Amino acid sequence: FDIAAWYGEAAKNNLGAAARQPDALGLTDLTSLSALDARPKAGSEAATAGTSFAALTDPFFTSVGYRGAFDPSKGRSQQWDFGWTNYAPQTTKYNQPVVVLGPGLGAGRTSFLQNYNRTLSKDTMYVLTGIYIIDSTYSLTIPAGTRIEGDTVATLFVARGGRVYANGTKEEPIVMTSRKPVGQRAAGDWGGVIILGAAPTNRATEPVIEGGVGGLGASVGDKSGYGGENPNDTSGVFRYVRLEYPGYRFSPNNEINGLTMGGVGRGTVIEYVQVSYSLDDAFEWFGGTVNAKYLVAIGSQDDDFDTDFGFRGNLQFLFALKDPNKWDSDASNGFESDNDGSGTAALPYTSAAFSNVTVVGPLRVDGATLPAGSNHQDGLRLRRNTALKIHNSVVMGFPTSGLNIPDAATQAQATGGNLVLNNVSIQHAGATPTKGVSGFDVATWFNGGAGNNGSTSRAASSLGLVDMSDLNNPDPRPSPSSELATAGVSFAALNDPFFTAVSYRGAFDPSVSRSSQWDAGWTEYNPNQVVSSPVTGVEDEPNAIPTSIALAQNYPNPFNPNTVISYQLSVVSGVDLRVFDLLGREVATLVNEVKPAGSYRVSWNAAGMPSGVYFYRLSAGETQIVKRMVLLK
Numbered sequence: 001f002d003i004a005a006w007y008g009e010a011a012k013n014n015l016g017a018a019a020r021q022p023d024a025l026g027l028t029d030l031t032s033l034s035a036l037d038a039r040p041k042a043g044s045e046a047a048t049a050g051t052s053f054a055a056l057t058d059p060f061f062t063s064v065g066y067r068g069a070f071d072p073s074k075g076r077s078q079q080w081d082f083g084w085t086n087y088a089p090q091t092t093k094y095n096q097p098v099v100v101l102g103p104g105l106g107a108g109r110t111s112f113l114q115n116y117n118r119t120l121s122k123d124t125m126y127v128l129t130g131i132y133i134i135d136s137t138y139s140l141t142i143p144a145g146t147r148i149e150g151d152t153v154a155t156l157f158v159a160r161g162g163r164v165y166a167n168g169t170k171e172e173p174i175v176m177t178s179r180k181p182v183g184q185r186a187a188g189d190w191g192g193v194i195i196l197g198a199a200p201t202n203r204a205t206e207p208v209i210e211g212g213v214g215g216l217g218a219s220v221g222d223k224s225g226y227g228g229e230n231p232n233d234t235s236g237v238f239r240y241v242r243l244e245y246p247g248y249r250f251s252p253n254n255e256i257n258g259l260t261m262g263g264v265g266r267g268t269v270i271e272y273v274q275v276s277y278s279l280d281d282a283f284e285w286f287g288g289t290v291n292a293k294y295l296v297a298i299g300s301q302d303d304d305f306d307t308d309f310g311f312r313g314n315l316q317f318l319f320a321l322k323d324p325n326k327w328d329s330d331a332s333n334g335f336e337s338d339n340d341g342s343g344t345a346a347l348p349y350t351s352a353a354f355s356n357v358t359v360v361g362p363l364r365v366d367g368a369t370l371p372a373g374s375n376h377q378d379g380l381r382l383r384r385n386t387a388l389k390i391h392n393s394v395v396m397g398f399p400t401s402g403l404n405i406p407d408a409a410t411q412a413q414a415t416g417g418n419l420v421l422n423n424v425s426i427q428h429a430g431a432t433p434t435k436g437v438s439g440f441d442v443a444t445w446f447n448g449g450a451g452n453n454g455s456t457s458r459a460a461s462s463l464g465l466v467d468m469s470d471l472n473n474p475d476p477r478p479s480p481s482s483e484l485a486t487a488g489v490s491f492a493a494l495n496d497p498f499f500t501a502v503s504y505r506g507a508f509d510p511s512v513s514r515s516s517q518w519d520a521g522w523t524e525y526n527p528n529q530v531v532s533s534p535v536t537g538v539e540d541e542p543n544a545i546p547t548s549i550a551l552a553q554n555y556p557n558p559f560n561p562n563t564v565i566s567y568q569l570s571v572v573s574g575v576d577l578r579v580f581d582l583l584g585r586e587v588a589t590l591v592n593e594v595k596p597a598g599s600y601r602v603s604w605n606a607a608g609m610p611s612g613v614y615f616y617r618l619s620a621g622e623t624q625i626v627k628r629m630v631l632l633k
Helices: 003-007 408-415 442-447
Strands: 027-029 037-040 098-101 111-114 125-128 131-134 139-143 147-150 155-158 163-167 174-178 192-196 236-244 248-251 254-256 259-262 269-276 283-286 292-298 305-308 314-321 335-337 353-360 378-382 389-396 401-405 420-427 434-436 465-467 475-478 536-541 562-569 573-581 586-595 598-605 612-620 623-631
Touching (some): 192 236, 259 269, 283 292, 378 389, 378 420, 389 401, 401 408, 401 420, 420 442, 586 598
Parallel strands (some): 098 125, 111 131, 125 147, 131 155, 139 163, 147 174, 155 192, 163 236, 174 236, 269 292, 283 305, 292 314, 305 335, 353 389, 401 434
Antiparallel strands (some): 027 037, 248 254, 573 586, 573 612, 612 623
């Protein structure tokens, strides 16, 4: 059978029985499998050799004048496959569906009552709105890897008797953060998290949690009371969670913190939690008995760890780091501890036990200075009759003092043996490493504690932390020969099995590499540079209608690892924005959809890419624009 002769019969009008190259057909561009353009060029064989529909009598068929699937008279963006197909599915990061939690965007302090059990999905991005209250006897389950972005003032509020099961993992932490784009996030972008329970406080009458969240609506009722008689009460699980840019100031000294806990019992699991850039405190405990391990506070404008109203939990392995450019008008401290706001002798005393805490103030390296008007103050501000216990810890880098005991009631707790600091290293480069109420020699009392060091002035470097030069990439491990590694510890007074006995002071093990420390893999020390997905974060600016299609130079350039690409559309267009390496291989698809006229910004995170020259190409309608950018690591 002579197939070539049969194929080449004149009536068939077939072409190509003889050998020829693919380019002979004149398709526009087939160089990239993931960004191909299979249109026939004008004048090509497919556009001019003719067609026939005489044998195709079914009305199903559309008669056209070209061979192949694509019309040579139309632009690429007008072809039937444009806008909905994907020729690079392996490298495409698909947008998650977005679900609003609560009363709706812009709801402010409007309350929403979840009076049913609810489970979220890590495959959905949530926007938290209003005061979202988990009612008594009901639960909210948040799977590992879930991302929740907070609207202005939005607060997750676990009422007494309610439960939150936020059970992240090291590989997939739960992230609750700002809705703002990269570089524009700031403390106070959303409210924060409040967890209330039924464990004891030292209040004679039922206290109401701060933050202005009481009495938010008759349909909801007042859910702001907390405390009770059950020290083993549970409010659920809060594990491997990051809270970024929270905080809301309802009125002076009446704020929502990053994580606020009121009367939370020891049946609640709180571990591996990071609060970053809170407008108020990072963590505050009002009474309760809950224990916690592996907490991180960075950039808090007020205090890092604040204890009140008879809090009696156990805590170990805590790290706090101040940003020298962020502070509160009421003073920014590492620890602040009160028995209550008036310093009464109400029982039980605030007597939580802390061990292995590293608190690093704004003066974290030798020679550091603070901006004019800074209100950073004390590393440890222990006042108002507190009976706190701090062991095996380090506090450094605060401008006013390392330790401040400012009143007579707390002096009495100290001299009476109820306020305890043992095996604690403090550092202050000025004249007042310790200070206190008139007539009380705090330095002598501190030196009388077992194994304490640092009552005289010394430099930050004297403590031997490995590298604190970079706020966004700290290494707070003690060097192996440093004071924190060699001066000794004691767990004799910490006889609760909750505590893990270690041989070093502070939160980090000097014998373990940085990448193997407990904070590695799930924390983020530079959250303002993290985009919403591993590839892109898109912010639309639809208000002004541009007069042309344009593609701007990326910024910054060179960059590492994030950069922003801006483009504009004068008409509704199918938009294709991709990134290619120097060899023309596609490395990312940033946009592939129809967009209305407007201006847009796309963030690209090149964390997994090598240094080098890259090109980004915008295709919109008949317009194609290519620009060059440099990733420099």
